[in-house]
Every structure is written in C-alpha cells, then in structure tokens.
Amino acid sequence: MREYELTVVLHPDLEANLDQTLKKVRAVVTDNGGKITKEDSWGKKRLAYQIAKEDFGIYVHLETKMPADAVAKVNSTLTITDEVMRFLLVSVDEKARKAAEEAAAAEKSDDKEEE
Numbered sequence: 119m120r121e122y123e124l125t126v127v128l129h130p131d132l133e134a135n136l137d138q139t140l141k142k143v144r145a146v147v148t149d150n151g152g153k154i155t156k157e158d159s160w161g162k163k164r165l166a167y168q169i170a171k172e173d174f175g176i177y178v179h180l181e182t183k184m185p186a187d188a189v190a191k192v193n194s195t196l197t198i199t200d201e202v203m204r205f206l207l208v209s210v211d212e213k214a215r216k217a218a219e220e221a222a223a224a225e226k227s228d229d230k231e232e233e
Contacts, residue, residue, distance in 0.1 A: 119153075119183045121210040126196070127175040127203045130162055139201045140178065146199070150191045152184030169203045181210075 124147070132139050136159075147154055160177035169175065184192070189207060196205045 119151075119185055121155075121212075122152075122182050122184060122189070122207055123210055124180040124182055124192075124205065124207045126178045126180070126205045127165075127169070128178065129170075129201055129203055130172055130174040130176060132201055133162060133176060136176065142199065142201065143178070143180070143196070146192055146195045147180070147182050147184065147188075150184065150188035150195075152182050152188055152192070154180055154182050156181040172203065175203055 124143075126143055128136070128139055140157075144154060158179045160179060162174055162176050165173055165175050193207060196202050196207075
C-alpha cells in the first residue's frame with residue numbers, strides 16, 4: 119500500500135454537522151481498502167475564487183495508505199459527492215519527505231548552536 123494525501127474542501131453550510139460529512143469521506147477511503155493514518159481539520163477558510171457561488175469552504179487534510187487500484191474509485195466517488203466542493207488526492211514522495219525532515223533537523227541544530 120502506498121501513502122497518499124487527500125485534501126477536501128467541503129461546503130461551508132455543513133459546519134454545524136461536519137461529523138456526518140467526515141464519516142462519509144472516511145468511509146470512501148476505508149471501503150476501498152484504505153486506512154487513514156492522520157486527519158487534520160483546517161477549518162473554514164476564504165476561497166481564492168468562488169466555487170459553486172460560495173466564497174468559503176471547510177478544509178480537511180487526510181493522510182492515508184491505500185492500494186493503487188483504490189485511487190480511481192476514491193476519485194470517482196468524491197467527484198459525485200454533493201458535500202465535497204473540491205478535493206486533491208496525491209501520492210507522497212518519500213524522498214522529498216525525508217529531505218524536508220533532514221532540513222528541519224539541520225535547522226533545529228543550527229538554532230541550538232546559536233544559543
């Protein structure tokens with residue numbers, strides 16, 4: 119199973135009952151053989167441009183592990199889900215992740231040396 123990042127922009131009117139919508143999104147991933155490793159709700163934010171005559175959207179970021187054949191099924195299901203205004207599903211580049219972690223560790227050690 120490969121690692122993927124899924125960022126979903128949900129309709130702003132769903133802020134009151136966000137749990138039901140998130141259950142749907144989680145179910146789309148898990149029903150297709152995936153597993154959610156991390157979930158982060160970024161909250162309601164202003165959009166750069168209007169989507170379906172809406173100026174705001176609720177952003178949720180999920181880190182998942184799923185088989186490669188599940189990606190197409192998740193894409194097609196989220197495309198027709200009414201609550202989801204936009205989504206982005208990308209695979210995680212392990213080399214870039216390791217490089218970012220090493221850079222952060224190097225920066226942290228430089229900060230300690232300056233003190």
